[in-house]
Amino acid sequence: MINLTGDHNRFGFVNRSSIAFVRIDMVLNMSIRSNRKTSDSLKLTISGLLEISRKENSAFWRDIAERISVGRRRYASVDVGKIERLCSDGDTVVVAGSVLAGGYFQKKITVSALRASEAAKKKIKIGGGTFKPLEELAKENPKG
16 A cells, blocks of 8 residues: 555545546555454355356356445345245245244245344244255355
């Protein structure tokens, strides 16, 4: 990183007379930045998904890692009832966020998400489906 004296604005620029310098780490590090996350398990999940996507050249797992590396307010929250309405038996559903317990669930679907409520996990199990964490599903299906 270039450390220049001067005023930094929110884009990382330093203004000195008429020349604008850009922080070097903003230009060179255009990858997913999981270092902003405070949860160690979330950092490990993101780095694990990125590693699998690099090894297998899978754009799917990279996209999921990008989606969970954003702020928590932008995570997807999906009810099990919506999953049941939109999917058929034998499908595998990946949610880049959380699964909640709203609605009914009676299909044999494999659901994978960053997190799920205990009630949602219980409904999935009673309905004949299975819940797997994202990393576990990524290891089983590295191509996506």
